[in-house]
């Protein structure tokens with residue numbers, strides 16, 4: 001994989017992060033997020049965890065610029081997301097949503113090519129074709145080349161969608177790209193779950209910022225650098241995975257007795273006690 005990351009040469013003083021600043025979000029009368037302050041750093045994987053309905057997808061939507069907070073703001077590089085030109089923002093961050101419906105029988109590579117649409121004026125067809133090939137390979141979807149998307153299994157479709165979002169931010173050059181994943185492991189078998197998150201880790205190693213909503217605490221323990229725990233719309237804890245994946249705290253938040261053991265590499269493994 002070849003990714004140019006000239007942004008590393010930028011001065012340390014630059015605000016190169018994705019941030020929620022005092023974010024409140026309401027759906028009508030329903031209060032979904034309250035006073036959330038969260039800063040995600042490029043080069044790291046941040047897992048958003050918490051019970052059903054805690055507000056994880058909503059927060060991801062705010063950080064993607066897809067949802068406008070009722071109060072507060074989300075910023076990229078210190079600039080409010082709503083002030084970013086749509087095309088510029090699309091080149092910098094890509095979001096893999098939980099359920100992506102497609103009405104047409106596109107082939108897998110055509111779906112991945114949709115990720116290149118924000119680059120129309122600045123990228124050649126041959127460059128786009130090469131990037132789509134690399135993205136399909138990175139997403140474990142190269143074997144699906146030529147297949148009708150509507151005839152793929154849910155997990156196969158998920159891998160093609162991952163290729164689409166990878167293709168969207170593949171060639172970020174001037175600043176770190178951001179990959180926002182909403183329950184990316186849903187519908188994937190265990191091998192592909194680990195493959196996807198290993199890929200996310202690899203991208204973080206190359207300077208991308210990755211934020212993933214994860215229900216599986218052990219995937220978070222294995223692949224995340226940082227973890228943000230949400231409950232009832234509030235950010236309960238945010239920090240390194242060792243700090244946040246704390247069995248007593250998680251037991252309280254999830255309402256289930258949980259215990260923590262260590263795997264052979266010393267990483268926490270959370271299980272029902």
Ligand SMILES: Nc1ncnc2c1ncn2[C@@H]1O[C@H](COP(=O)(O)OP(=O)(O)OP(=O)(O)O)[C@@H](O)[C@H]1O
Nearest residue numbers: 027030032050051052053054055056057058059213
């Ligand atoms: N479009 C909407 N209209 C009204 N309420 C909504 C809407 N979307 C989400 N909600 C509500 O907002 C709250 C937070 O939802 P959200 O999907 O962000 O939670 P979550 O932590 O991602 O949940 P899950 O783990 O179940 O996916 C829930 O109570 C949900 O019912």
